[in-house]
Amino acid sequence: RRTEPVGGVYTLDLETERTYVLASLRLAQELFGYPGRASALVVRLAPGADAAAVRKAVAEAAGDGFRVRTRDELRASFYRIMTYEKWGIFFIALLVLIIASFSVVGALAMLIVEKRDDISTLRALGADTGLxxxxxxxxxxxxxxLGAVAGMTLGVAATLAQQYFGLIEIPAETFLTKSYPVEFRPTDLAVVAASFAAVxxxxxxxxxxxxxxxDRL
Incomplete structure (x- = not known):
């Protein structure tokens, strides 16, 4: 039997609190019977480093006796939930976009009705229905x-502001981050622009x- 003093209590997410206890390397080696050895090693990458490329290089250097995983693979369930949330918000926003686009339908219909005389003039000049x-x-x-450019400009600006300044905070103290996590990705912007263009x-x-x-309006 052995007693060790508690140095402090940390608060993170519930899964981490139930799984991990922070201790010195010497104490962990003694408790688990691994003198002079370690069961895992955490590598911090430099900013901008490619995690997948580093993982591949480390795995090749370590050999088949070691399992090398990135942070995304270690917390796969968390990132999977965030991905589902992102696409859920995307489809909800797309539905709102479709509903809001009916105002464009009304504006375009009123424009066609208003321009009946101009349409007649175009037909008299030889314009067909296709033109x-x-x-x-x-x-x-x-x-x-015009609406798409204005909306995407505001959206990108708000996303970058949240990404770098964390303006919207999460009202809880049990998460790994204090502000709502966002990341601007050009591919996501391209998907949104393509969806809007299709609608x-x-x-x-x-x-x-x-x-x-x-041939008549």
């Missing part, structure tokens, strides 16, 4: 494009084709 539709379809793209193209095309069906 007239293309004109108003382009107008719909311009309306949606804008679909709604503009449906609106124009339904309002301008034949």
């Amino acid at each position: 007239v539709r293309a004109v108003f379809r382009t107008e719909g793209f311009l309306i949606c494009g 804008a193209a679909l709604l503009s095309n449906i609106t124009v084709r339904s309002m301008i069906k034949t």
Whole structure:
């Protein structure tokens, strides 16, 4: 039987608190019967280092007798939940975008009705239905494009501000971070832009084709 004094109590996430106890290397070696040895080694990488490349190099140097894992692999369940949350928010935002886009449909329909005389003039000059539709379809793209540029600019600015300054904090003391974790990724921005472009193209095309069906408005 052996008694060791408690030096302090730490508070992290519940899984860590139930799994780990911080102790000196000497004490851990004595308790587990590994004198002069260690069961694991944590490597801190330099900023900007490629974790996957370092993992591969360390695994090749250590051999098959050691298992090398990155932080993402060690906390796979946590990052999996964060990924599900990200895509859940994306689909909810996409649904809100589709609903909000009906205001663009209304604006484009009113524009077509307002420009009936101009459409008649274009037809008198020889414009066919395809050309007239293309004109108003382009107008719909311009309306949606201006909103998309403004929205993505504000979104990127807010994301970068949260990423570097942590403006929105998590109201709890049991997480590994105090502020809500975000990371700006150009690929995610490209997915959002492509989704918005698809919704804008679909709604503009449906609106124009339904309002301008034949040689008459």
